[in-house]
Amino acid sequence: MNSASSHAPVRPARLGSATGPALPKGLAAFLVFFSSGAVLVLETAALRLVGPYVGVTLQVTSSVIGIALAAIAYGAWAGGWLADRRDPRTLLAPALVLAGIATAVTLPVVRYAGEVLRGGAASAILLLVALAVFVPAMLLSAVTPLVVKLQLSDLRRTGQVVGWLSSIGTLGAVTATLVTGFVLVAALPSTVILLGLAVSLGLVGLILGWWLGRTAGGQLTGPARVSASLAVLGLLGAGLTTVAPNPCDIETAYHCARVETDPGRASGRTLLLNSARHSYVDLADPTHLEYAYTRWIGAVADVMAPAGRRLDALHLGGGGFTVPRYLTATRPGTENVVFEIDGGLVELGEEKLGVRQGPDLRAVVGDARMLVAAEPAESQDLVVGDAFGHLVVPWHLATREMAAEIRRVIRPDGGYVQNVIDYPPLRFIRSEVATVAAEFRQVALIAPPAALAGEQGSNFVIVASDVPLPLAAVRERLSEVDPGAVVLDGAALQEFVAGALVLTDDYAPVDQLLATG
Incomplete structure (x- = not known):
């Protein structure tokens, strides 16, 4: 080994470009902020959704928090695993649309299941809360690692990118918690909150799928069609809410x-x-x-x-x-x-x-x-x-x-x-x-x-x-x-x-x- 090569500076490695160019910084921040915030809206509304059937006790509150955290953990892991095996561009829009569908379907599922599990023991509480929270929260939590993967193009900026997106996600969660607790719950029934969240997720997913397909020169039209089909399926599922039993005449801020x-x-x-x-x-x-x-x-x-x-x-x-x-x-x-x-x-x-x-x-x-x-x-x-x-x-x-x-x-x-x-x-x-x-x-x-x-x-x-x-x-x-x-x-x-x-x-x-x- 000659002395010149032994003292040559080591160039920071760049990540592979299989995922293509990064998302615009503003779009990446929005997706992480929006998906993280949606998890906390879902978590807060879920407590009101299951309350008529299992009460609003410390055990129920702990179950909602614990299952939401479990969903976040599994979603982050699954999103990261998929991001290393598939182009995240093909997954982002379907993940959001699927989360919207799961959120909409939560309403009839919990209301039908709640009639069966009403007043049950700890296992009934955990099952009903899981039906209300787990699937949509897991899907939403997969968005952040998918976005992170797209933004990592240079190892010299890995910590900066991960830290920035992590802070954006936390800010989204904090904002959603405060807005839901101080504004949404006081102003709107849980049905309206959840259906509004479901529609927002579906629209964002469809628009994102259309935009990604356009910027990719038509290469992502297949996933865009899948997202549109899923959105139609979600609307049909949400329609079950109209015939699901509703235990409330009115919803107050607490009851x-x-x-x-x-x-x-x-x-x-x-x-x-x-x-x-x-x-x-x-x-x-x-x-x-x-x-x-x-x-x-x-x-x-x-x-x-x-x-x-x-x-x-x-x-x-x-x-x-x-x-x-x-x-x-x-x-x-x-x-x-x-x-x-x-x-x-x-x-x-x-x-x-x-x-x-x-x-x-x-x-x-x-x-x-x-x-x-x-x-x-x-x-x-x-x-x-x-x-x-x-x-x-x-x-x-x-x-x-x-x-x-x-x-x-x-x-x-x-x-x-x-x-x-x-x-x-x-x-x-x-x-x-x-x-x-x-x-x-x-x-x-x-x-x-x-x-x-x-x-x-x-x-x-x-x-x-x-x-x-x-x-x-x-x-x-x-x-x-x-x-x-x-x-x-x-x-x-x-x-x-x-x-x-x-x-x-x-x-x-x-x-x-x-x-x-």
Whole structure:
């Protein structure tokens, strides 16, 4: 080896040119931004799509995130593998059109499958979420490696190109998350969001296929025809949405909501949120309390002050506004303030459930935790906790710190009643009673005997105050409105909650405590 050759500079290698020239920089950035953003739109909308069938719990949210991430991983791997074996130009447009088809078909597939998997266990949640997210998210995630392959023409710029496109994809995901969460979900039903996304993906794929075919001098007309055929197939699939069962009358920012007329009571209305029975109101008789737990709350309200005396009442959660209407009817002059996070439910209540705002009822839209913190001290006679996310009390409304805020706003002789749902082995209700008891001096629990024995799931109503509770009067009133309910207090209640976890803002595993088994 001569010295000249041994010291010759090494030229950076260039990648093979089998893929042809790179895409225009702006087009490459758009494709990565758009496809990455579409995954996050799909992920956010999917949570609303599956909610009516399996709820909106921590497990469901975790399933959506986890399956979307799995789809992104498999899509990136598959896109990279294909990019090394085929000309990415022949794959980009079909990938987008197929993603559009999969997004459109998601709607009827989830609605039909949801009726079968409704309220199922963890396996049912995972299967339904996978049907909603996996295929379109995987196809969309294959776009970035295909684009990256086309843009890599020089090893000297590999890191720059990969880093640039990676940042563009992340920006697309962030933008889509914010726009979907703050704008789209508040303004549009999930059906419109998903069909709009499907149409956008299909159009972008068709236009891209046409442009690539034109710039390639007709060499890509075959893939363009395939994309057009796939688009027609997608339109036919999306048409199934028109005949698929829809569990919603309206979609609010938080719920799939429906109001049903009681076939046995012409003036009765049932509010269903995410297909779960949430509230019942009688438009003609606000003193009619259909559900047992509302009768228990009503019994406490009936005896906590002299009959007919007005109250200042704060309600955490509005739903069908059943209890505020009851207090207004039984205690004229009562001022009810309702904190409801879902403004759509307030509008639905005014439209279909006889809600009329005025001197006796004022609805405030916002998170109850934040709104309670802003309330004046000792301003309420009664606080009613009846806020739920599906069938679960939101964790930040179930902690000792929240109980302390509620105690702060209650007058010295006032009371707090809280509705809780739990199932055997009753870990959550035990913890919630212990949590409330950590702040209030007097606590009692109302429930059916079989539920207290851990034999069935049920509503439970916690009653709390800093003054002795009128339990004898409560028991007497319960014997009139619901003889099947019992009141647990004193040593029996202490035994019931023995060893239970007190929930705090630092540690409140509400969903895990509610898990059966």
